[in-house]
Amino acid sequence: MARVAVDTPLPHLDRPFDYLVPASLGEVARPGVRVRVRFAGRLMSGLLLHRRAEAEHDGRLSPLAAVVSAEPVLTAEVLALCRALALHGAGTLSDVLRLAVPPRHARVEAVPAGPPAAPPPPPAADALTPYQDGTAVLRALAGGGAPRVVWSALPGPGWAASLAAAVQACLASGRGAVLVVPDAGDLARADAALTAALGPGRHVALTAGLGPPERYRGWLRVLRGEVLAVVGTRAAAFAPVRDLGLVAVWDDGDDSLAEPRAPYPHARDVLVRRAHLAGAGAVIGGWAPSVEAVGLLGSRWAQPLAAPREVLRARWPRVQPLGGDAELARDPAAQAARLPSLAFAAAREALAAGRPVLVQVPRRGYHPGLACASCRSPARCAHCAGPLAREGSAETPACRWCGRPATAWACRVCASTQLRPVVVGDRRTAEELGRAFPGVPVRASAGDHVLDEVPDGPQLVVATPGAEPVAPGEGYSAALLLDGWALLGRPDLRAAEEALRRWCAAVGRCAPGARVIVSADASLPVVQALVRGDPVGYATREAAERAALHFPPGARMAALIGAAAAVAAAVEGLVLPAGGEVLGPTSVPGTDDVRAIIRVPRAAGRALAAELARGARERSARKAPGSVRMHLDPLDVG
DNA sequence: TCAATCCGTATC
DNA sequence: ATACGGATTGAC
Numbered sequence: 001m002a003r004v005a006v007d008t009p010l011p012h013l014d015r016p017f018d019y020l021v022p023a024s025l026g027e028v029a030r031p032g033v034r035v036r037v038r039f040a041g042r043l044m045s046g047l048l049l050h051r052r053a054e055a056e057h058d059g060r061l062s063p064l065a066a067v068v069s070a071e072p073v074l075t076a077e078v079l080a081l082c083r084a085l086a087l088h089g090a091g092t093l094s095d096v097l098r099l100a101v102p103p104r105h106a107r108v109e110a111v112p113a114g115p116p117a118a119p120p121p122p123p124a125a126d127a128l129t130p131y132q133d134g135t136a137v138l139r140a141l142a143g144g145g146a147p148r149v150v151w152s153a154l155p156g157p158g159w160a161a162s163l164a165a166a167v168q169a170c171l172a173s174g175r176g177a178v179l180v181v182p183d184a185g186d187l188a189r190a191d192a193a194l195t196a197a198l199g200p201g202r203h204v205a206l207t208a209g210l211g212p213p214e215r216y217r218g219w220l221r222v223l224r225g226e227v228l229a230v231v232g233t234r235a236a237a238f239a240p241v242r243d244l245g246l247v248a249v250w251d252d253g254d255d256s257l258a259e260p261r262a263p264y265p266h267a268r269d270v271l272v273r274r275a276h277l278a279g280a281g282a283v284i285g286g287w288a289p290s291v292e293a294v295g296l297l298g299s300r301w302a303q304p305l306a307a308p309r310e311v312l313r314a315r316w317p318r319v320q321p322l323g324g325d326a327e328l329a330r331d332p333a334a335q336a337a338r339l340p341s342l343a344f345a346a347a348r349e350a351l352a353a354g355r356p357v358l359v360q361v362p363r364r365g366y367h368p369g370l371a372c373a374s375c376r377s378p379a380r381c382a383h384c385a386g387p388l389a390r391e392g393s394a395e396t397p398a399c400r401w402c403g404r405p406a407t408a409w410a411c412r413v414c415a416s417t418q419l420r421p422v423v424v425g426d427r428r429t430a431e432e433l434g435r436a437f438p439g440v441p442v443r444a445s446a447g448d449h450v451l452d453e454v455p456d457g458p459q460l461v462v463a464t465p466g467a468e469p470v471a472p473g474e475g476y477s478a479a480l481l482l483d484g485w486a487l488l489g490r491p492d493l494r495a496a497e498e499a500l501r502r503w504c505a506a507v508g509r510c511a512p513g514a515r516v517i518v519s520a521d522a523s524l525p526v527v528q529a530l531v532r533g534d535p536v537g538y539a540t541r542e543a544a545e546r547a548a549l550h551f552p553p554g555a556r557m558a559a560l561i562g563a564a565a566a567v568a569a570a571v572e573g574l575v576l577p578a579g580g581e582v583l584g585p586t587s588v589p590g591t592d593d594v595r596a597i598i599r600v601p602r603a604a605g606r607a608l609a610a611e612l613a614r615g616a617r618e619r620s621a622r623k624a625p626g627s628v629r630m631h632l633d634p635l636d637v638g
Numbered sequence: 639t640c641a642a643t644c645c646g647t648a649t650c
Numbered sequence: 651a652t653a654c655g656g657a658t659t660g661a662c
Contacts, residue, residue, distance in 0.1 A: 010651095037650085042652065621647090621648095
């Protein structure tokens with residue numbers, strides 16, 4: 001008898017089914033193999049979960065139609081992880097398994113397994129020395145322990161070597177390691193650091209850019225134990241590493257780590273859960289760890305890993321905020337080149353020393369939000385604290401969560417009753433800078449023209465957040481972070497956290513002693529956090545504030561998206577946990593869909609996920625018309 | 639009384 | 651989706 005997870009999209013069939021194992025398949029029908037089974041009269045794919053003597057089902061059993069290949073592609077550890085993720089995200093096991101187990105590539109699979117992984121060379125240097133207890137973390141990993149840390153990385157290119165040192169220490173204990181990074185640029189840097197630390201051939205890099213055969217080849221090498229270490233983009237969080245001893249994620253606040261397919265697991269959550277279930281160590285960090293990561297400190301699941309204050313102070317650049325519009329208006333240089341004189345001076349200084357200057361400008365195309373005309377805090381709904389926006393040419397702005405019109409609005413911070421739209425920066429910045437510094441080369445890195453690195457020498461490097469090229473040596477000598485209020489004024493509850501993460505990414509590319517000018521108000525806590533180099537302190541404060549406003553992660557939210565009638569019926573059929581509320585539905589701009597938001601106290605999060613899953617099973621069992629997408633802990637509730 | 643058809647429900 | 655069972659209908 002074999003228990004099989006059948007690959008069906010129907011939520012009410014989200015449970016294992018029992019099949020007889022024909023004698024001819026007795027040997028190959030092992031746990032984890034891909035199978036074909038007859039299911040409701042049709043031949044369907046599935047994964048063999050386990051073999052049992054007794055069937056749970058009392059009816060007649062069908063035989064397995066075929067074992068697709070003898071490769072046990074689903075390990076017990078990854079199965080347990082997928083089950084936990086499905087439960088947490090109100091999704092089906094099949095949906096999560098599709099994310100965890102890549103499609104088969106028969107030709108690649110036919111190549112026999114190579115020799116098992118050799119032990120790594122001894123560590124050459126301790127790349128965690130600058131951090132308080134960094135050496136202890138490496139020692140614990142090398143000794144078979146499972147330290148879990150939220151890591152605030154010092155600025156500079158050393159982050160990749162630090163992570164490679166952690167992976168190397170884990171490998172030294174005979175266990176495997178998974179490292180996840182947000183994008184191809186960071187992957188190349190982490191890959192190089194791992195090669196430097198471990199030598200060639202002791203790890204694999206997994207990314208969609210490889211193409212299916214190459215990617216499957218690498219994935220199989222991991223599954224077969226030919227390598228014990230993996231670095232990759234978000235799907236690599238599921239890599240079937242043997243004897244998992246360490247998970248690590250770099251820059252965990254980057255939203256490319258959020259999986260866009262249901263049930264939308266975030267690579268950080270995948271890895272945290274995996275470390276928890278497997279008893280592995282964890283390094284979650286970046287130049288600015290996310291509010292969610294810092295939440296792991298509050299619950300004592302992880303310990304902070306940071307440099308001592310004097311090390312940080314020596315390494316952190318001098319950050320000078322430019323203040324608000326009033327200051328700009330008094331500044332004649334600002335009117336000339338739209339560049340305040342302070343920024344102009346910092347750039348000139350670095351260029352004169354023959355060094356590159358980073359200019360960070362926001363991307364265009366953000367949803368225009370509304371802010372307080374007086375203190376510029378994002379405008380929030382008086383009822384549910386959702387973000388306000390003006391739909392089309394409507395006179396009265398409305399809440400993007402619950403849809404209530406904001407009549408008689410008053411700012412929560414300064415009590416002003418005036419609203420104003422947030423101004424977003426534009427592409428002319430690069431040309432204006434070029435005019436301000438004639439003869440100095442201007443390089444742009446944005447969108448589909450991202451530069452990986454720039455050569456040495458005086459130059460202006462204009463980049464959108466996330467596209468900052470690496471500068472030679474320790475980094476840029478100056479950075480100008482423009483249009484800060486545009487980043488801060490986005491109608492998104494994570495706007496300030498995201499602005500800080502992007503600013504810290506720019507700081508991370510700066511050399512010691514660099515000057516950083518940020519065009520944002522010095523009195524804002526998020527700007528002070530940048531000046532002090534204290535993103536974790538900011539995230540801690542932000543988490544407390546969000547809890548007071550019933551925002552995630554202080555509360556749990558779910559978004560239900562689909563046709564109006566389907567969403568209404570789905571919401572109607574739910575029995576919400578105590579303290580739960582429904583916001584909306586409101587229309588989703590640019591689509592025919594609507595979105596309802598369900599918000600419950602944090603303690604009721606598990607109950608909410610269970611109830612949403614029950615609702616989905618019920619709707620699919622009675623073939624309710626229309627489909628409703630459910631997204632727990634959505635990032636974009638703005 | 640039997641066969642054809644419809645509808646609901648389970649899918650091993 | 652598809653298959654199966656039970657109920658329903660219509661003809662002899």
